[in-house]
Amino acid sequence: MRTLALAVSAQYRVALDHGVVLQDHTVPKSMQDAMSLLGRLALEEGREDRFASVHDVLHACTVPLREWDLDAFKGNFTYANLQLVDPDLLVPTEECGALMVEGGRSHDDVIERQLYARLQDALKNTGRQRDRTYRVVREFLARHSLTTRAGLRGHFDGEGVDDAVTDLVLGHLFIPVPEAWTLRGQPHRCVHCGTLTRPHPDRDRFPGGRCPLQACREGEDFQAQAEPFGGTGAIVAANTVLRYWVNPAIDELRIFDAAVEAGVPAELYPHSDKCDVSLGGNTGVDVKNYRDAHALARKMSADPGGLKEYRVPVLAVPDARAAQPGYLSALKRGLKRGPGARLRVMTVREVKRDIRELAHA
Numbered sequence: 480m481r482t483l484a485l486a487v488s489a490q491y492r493v494a495l496d497h498g499v500v501l502q503d504h505t506v507p508k509s510m511q512d513a514m515s516l517l518g519r520l521a522l523e524e525g526r527e528d529r530f531a532s533v534h535d536v537l538h539a540c541t542v543p544l545r546e547w548d549l550d551a552f553k554g555n556f557t558y559a560n561l562q563l564v565d566p567d568l569l570v571p572t573e574e575c576g577a578l579m580v581e582g583g584r585s586h587d588d589v590i591e592r593q594l595y596a597r598l599q600d601a602l603k604n605t606g607r608q609r610d611r612t613y614r615v616v617r618e619f620l621a622r623h624s625l626t627t628r629a630g631l632r633g634h635f636d637g638e639g640v641d642d643a644v645t646d647l648v649l650g651h652l653f654i655p656v657p658e659a660w661t662l663r664g665q666p667h668r669c670v671h672c673g674t675l676t677r678p679h680p681d682r683d684r685f686p687g688g689r690c691p692l693q694a695c696r697e698g699e700d701f702q703a704q705a706e707p708f709g710g711t712g713a714i715v716a717a718n719t720v721l722r723y724w725v726n727p728a729i730d731e732l733r734i735f736d737a738a739v740e741a742g743v744p745a746e747l748y749p750h751s752d753k754c755d756v757s758l759g760g761n762t763g764v765d766v767k768n769y770r771d772a773h774a775l776a777r778k779m780s781a782d783p784g785g786l787k788e789y790r791v792p793v794l795a796v797p798d799a800r801a802a803q804p805g806y807l808s809a810l811k812r813g814l815k816r817g818p819g820a821r822l823r824v825m826t827v828r829e830v831k832r833d834i835r836e837l838a839h840a
């Protein structure tokens with residue numbers, strides 16, 4: 480699994496550099512290793528080797544391992560639920576990054592981490608405004624991942640955001656809406672989360688395209704509705720930003736907005752991301768949306784991050800994850816020892832239900 484995670488990540492980097500994935504000398508060594516290990520596994524099981532093409536391996540990575548045609552990945556296999564590539568956004572998942580680190584790569588090699596470092600770098604000259612600016616940027620991304628250049632600039636200017644930060648966000652975190660993601664030239668926005676929908680082959684069900692964010696589609700009130708998005712100079716958050724920041728923010732905002740509505744003190748991304756949402760002074764909440772409970776437990780045991788500084792550190796998992804059979808028990812079992820043992824595991828629904836208690840803990 481570690482070799483495969485390294486392979487996916489290395490191949491993603493090649494794709495970014497070359498703009499395309501080719502079965503040639505650009506296939507990274509880790510991908511060649513992963514392909515031969517998978518091929519051997521298939522042959523040992525008396526199956527056809529369906530892993531001889533890098534495209535087939537990457538395509539397989541968009542579904543959980545238990546759905547691969549390999550007995551070794553089914554049943555009680557530890558990583559049976561692991562999904563290494565986001566099927567809509569086609570970027571490596573957070574779980575993939577976590578496994579890479581377990582495989583000996585540095586945190587700095589993880590794309591999610593590089594995104595964070597890039598923003599921190601742009602913020603380094605913002606002095607006392609740093610934490611506030613960080614929050615303005617992240618909350619804007621969370622709520623307006625489809626916007627216009629003028630809309631973004633107007634909002635950031637109004638909030639007093641440094642020009643260097645605005646330029647970074649416009650230049651690196653957003654892209655102009657590609658023609659291929661419009662419907663006859665018209666961008667459409669998801670009415671639930673506000674992001675750009677993508678045209679979907681099932682036109683009857685998704686006439687305005689489909690929201691690419693899994694956390695949005697898994698919401699209980701999701702009805703797949705979309706509306707045309709007007710304005711010239713439409714821009715959309717890059718796929719990595721959508722996966723690592725906007726998708727998790729859907730549940731973070733569910734919690735934060737519930738706190739505001741309940742009138743309890745809450746802050747988004749306090750102290751430049753010590754946690755996702757702080758409630759009162761003592762409770763820190765991080766939302767993690769890993770399909771694989773085992774990978775999440777290992778990551779949080781190895782490094783609970785800024786969460787460990789809170790008296791009540793809450794690891795919140797989306798309700799859809801908690802609904803996976805055995806998910807919560809596997810997560811809790813995995814967190815029994817080490818720094819992860821202090822974490823309080825809750826579902827997003829439970830955090831919202833207990834929001835007053837948590838804010839006054």
Ligand SMILES: [Zn+2]
Binds near residue numbers: 669671672690692695
């Ligand atoms: Zn949506």
